[in-house]
Amino acid sequence: MGDTLRHAWTIARKDLLLEFRTRTAVLSAVVFTALVLTVFNFGRDPTAVATIDLAPSILWVTFSFAAILALNRAFQLELENEALEGLLVSPISRTSLYLGKLVANLMFVGVVECVALPLFVLFFDVPVWRALAPLIAVIALATVGFVAVGTLFSAMVIRTRFAELMLPVLLLPFFIPPLTGAVQATARLLDGRPLSEAAGWLRLLAGYDVAFLVLATLLFPHTVDE
Amino acid sequence: MRLARAGRWVTLVGLLLLAGVYLRALAFTPIERSQGPAQKIFYLHMPAAVWAELAMGLVGLAGVFYLFLKDPRLDRFAAASAEAGTVFAAIVLTTGPIWGKPIWGTWWTWDARLTLTLLLFFLYMGYLLLRSATPDPELRARYSAVLGICGLVLVPFIHLSTVMFRTLHPAPIVLKPSPPSLPGSMLITLLFSFGVFTLLYIGFVMQVYGLSLLQEELAARERAAAVARGRGEGGDDA
């Protein structure tokens, strides 16, 4: 167990170091997210619907797209550097590879979300301060759900044709339960309601996270071997 | 060959019986009070919806067994079940609006049942697209199994999240702990239709399975011919 975690951390650290060195992927993802938020502004009629009603949807659709973009990166990186084979020959367990990529993806998506959230608050004048801590908790829960399944699928699509197109097609149905929970919880939080009112939705999120983290860990070895 | 042909017969019988269901539904089953004649689509819609979901369950289950046993027959069955499931989901998604328009005044509603079936349809599409994008048979089988299992686990979560929304769909009138609140003859028509759809599922699966067997046999024969050709001359190929 200790070995698995240690190896996972070695891989995650390597990914983050590479990301820091090149910065292209992170910056592209951040710019993309800002653009999506901007597009949403032009895609609505501010006189017809109050922004606050649309805000949770805007936030979560943006986060979903950003996550999918980010998820392509993880195994594409190994393919580009011709290193995937080396990882498979080495004595590390497939689980460490999954966990390492999971952590790296979570950090990557986390950075994008850290930039997106303030932008969102700014663009749509959303009163987020009173609910900031619970909102961050909801964002964290949903993101884990997105990335757990996304890391599994991104390992599969690299060996299929049209990988970048396959990933969203396969992944989006799986985003719907955590997305639903996140939007409902966010709506209640932005409305000034206490988090306890969204308890059912939070349970859905947590249950989804646990179920798919376990499932993805179990299934990962079958996707990554040649 | 035999399987595909047998499957065709089963499907034909199924379709004939389906016509029988309709005869019974239109002529011998009373008209529902609040919904009028449009409600008769229910006999088509409901069993198709159940089988669309069951087919996904079977895809996932076959996937689990495949990962343990690596038997290509399980993969072939899963693919066949997925195709059948797609057809049934399509039936639900077309009969749903046809039923809904006269009753609720709108073609589409995001109620629990329709939403679930729409998502099932997307899962099936993703499954079939993944298969067509993966040329190597062993890899394809493995990937399909993984996706199928994930789909199977996803379904309960979809149920949960869509049911947690308010729903316009008529309250479940058959699967309740107390005796079903459908009057006797309607229930019989429904059960009859369900039986017919089961037959249709079996027929579809047999046909698709049989066809994929044929395709593989053909490919194997081509393979053997290529090897024989290669052994007869010098030089190596990739």
Add this chain to the structure above:
Amino acid sequence: MLRADGLRHAFGHVIALDDISFSLAPGRTLVIFGPNGAGKTTLLKVLAGLIRPQAGCATVAGGRRAIGWIGHQSHLYAHLTVAENLLFWAALYDVPAERRRARAAEVMRRLAIADQADRRVWALSRGLAQRAAIARALMHDPQVLLLDEPFTGLDLAAAGEVRALLAQLRGAGRVVVLATHNVDEGAELATDVAFQRRGRFVHFAPRGAHESAEIAEAYRRAVGAGAAGGAGGTAGG
């Protein structure tokens, strides 16, 4: 140390491994000659555990930990330095943390790339990168080395150094399996020689006292002629 039993594997209708069996004791160096497409890479991948064969099995004493793999891919991250790459792979192979830097320095010296330690891999020439790839495989001092066309991209001097290194490893009791299509390059190193053609070993025998030139000649005869893939020795066995 290393053992293959009845390995069979095909990709679609192309046979890559056709009933391959052999075993190697420590200190043996097997050089497999064969044209492109003969199945050499597939055999190495099965030995490395990358591919599960459709029939038969391969065992390497010590498992993955004991294997050093040099394939067609570089396994080097372009934006990390050579040293960072070596340390990363050493960590995955559980080389004790306190030994890693010393070992990296040692390995880089052996392959004459010590001065490249802090350069990013994308900046290296092909030859230097290939040497770095070999260094990577040696970081954890593997008992078994599997090399697939390792001399690609190396100039004469570098190739000579690598050959000297491999000879040294043989002396130290390591097992080396080397696949190449260039019969002139590898013959000297071998203690055992195999010719692979369309998945079969059309020749497998200890090298004995044969000169490299003899082996090269036997190879050209075995593979060049239209022999229908029968196992069993041709001249030079």
